[in-house]
Amino acid sequence: MSLLEKIQATKQYLVAQGIGEVEFGLILGSGLGELADEIQDAVKIPYHEIPYFPVSTVVGHAGMLVYGTLSGKKVLALQGRFHFYEGNSMEVVTYPVRVMKALGAHSIVVTNACGGVNENFVPGDLMLIDDQINFTGTNPLIGENIEAFGPRFPDMSDAYTKEYRDIAHVVAEKISLDLKDGVYMGFSGPTYETPAEVRMARILGADAVGMSTVPEVIVAVHSGMKVLGISCITNLAAGMQSSLNHAEVVETTERVKESFKTFVKAVLEKL
Template identity: 55%
Template sequence: MNYQKMCEAADYMRPLLPETPKVGLILGSGLGDLGEKLEEPRRIIPYGEIPGFVCSTAPGHKGRFICGRLSGVPVLCMQGRLHCYEGHDITEVVLPVQVMRLLGVETLILTNAAGGVNLDFKVGDLMLLEDHINFMGRNPLIGKNAPEMGPRFCDMSYTYTPALRKLALEAAQRLGISLRRGVYLATTGPSFETPAEIRAFRTLGADAVGMSTVPEAIAASHCGMKVLAFSLITNMAAGILDQPLTEEEVIEIGQAKGQELQKLVLDILAHLPQA
């Protein structure tokens, strides 16, 4: 963990931001349109311009920060995330989260596109993450700890902040949105999982599977951020339906159902407790 690298990136971004962001948003596949709804004054900062950052190559990810306001709340939005399957080291994947923290972000909202493992789920469902299983075989906190960011050994009991989960359920009820709850299991990808792996993951207690989110949640928990996360079930996982899985399907469903998730996030932001 390179604390100096985090500080250099934060020092570059800080004078470019119109105000101190309080909430960070990471938008997954097909969900990047929420970044276009930020209210003025907006600032756009491509990842490639920030010292130490790598560029996003995943389909549907624009690879840039947008800073502005949503529901009156100052936010810093990642319009597209970084993934280990792109060839990035896991420390590069979580660097944006750590930089957000240095810039003043207190709450992180994560979204992703995921495959449904729970047989009761269907394509288009929204799932509130209650916990996760790290099946990536790596952890972003491995290596020298930066005590300025957090402790050597990070407790993960309440990674997904209970008070924020309660707020999300209340927002869903207000909006009449059906919100599943469950456990997200992360793999590295980029290949989709096999039917045998999905059966094993279901036995382990997973409700959805994807290739992101967990590294960012670990890094955010380590540095004391509140975390809220959602999965948009864009496909049923391998072996559930008799059809192949494609990235086009993921993006198409994300674009079709992403509006519902956007409404949910906007309502949550509007009801966040004021510091």
């Protein structure tokens, strides 16, 4: 079965479950999935029940698709994403973005928990992603290009939509949130970066490093979608603090989740 046919089958199943028109896709990273609990009139579907849908295996990812209304917008939220390091192909990692587009989404809001490379960042900061560096070693668009999805050579000049970033800054100021800006550099994982890799990332212009987001954003841009990206700086990257572990990531997102949820909802209202 072709990718196009799989997406159509997934779409038909979701529509039959009560999922209607989607405006915004939400991809919620480690520890940030609670935002989906605030969606009103929610239709919730476990990933494992959805035809051709992958299943998340990471702690802190609920594995639930949630549809409904948030801040007056029709949203489809992923409580937990799919990573390349789980052994998934890039087609699988980005499959939900293709499904969101098929259901009518014109934009995605993508979030993640990541390591701070910028020496002015502290754990708990929220960073608006203004650009990205793909250091995963691959690209989700490698292979045959399906014209129905998008062009062979997508322009990544404005991958993170400037109009959305400007609105996010106005909202942050209004709610007195010290919002940072920065470049997100995507690695494959699952190891955390070495201190030498972090020094390299800083030299290359990265402000934060992580193991997600980059593939989904490439596919969103390929699909003609607008993108807003928000990173939660959960720890300082290797060489900047004594050691790294996933428990700390979840703990930091737990600490900042209220300000994160307030911010995303307020921005969504204005988009």
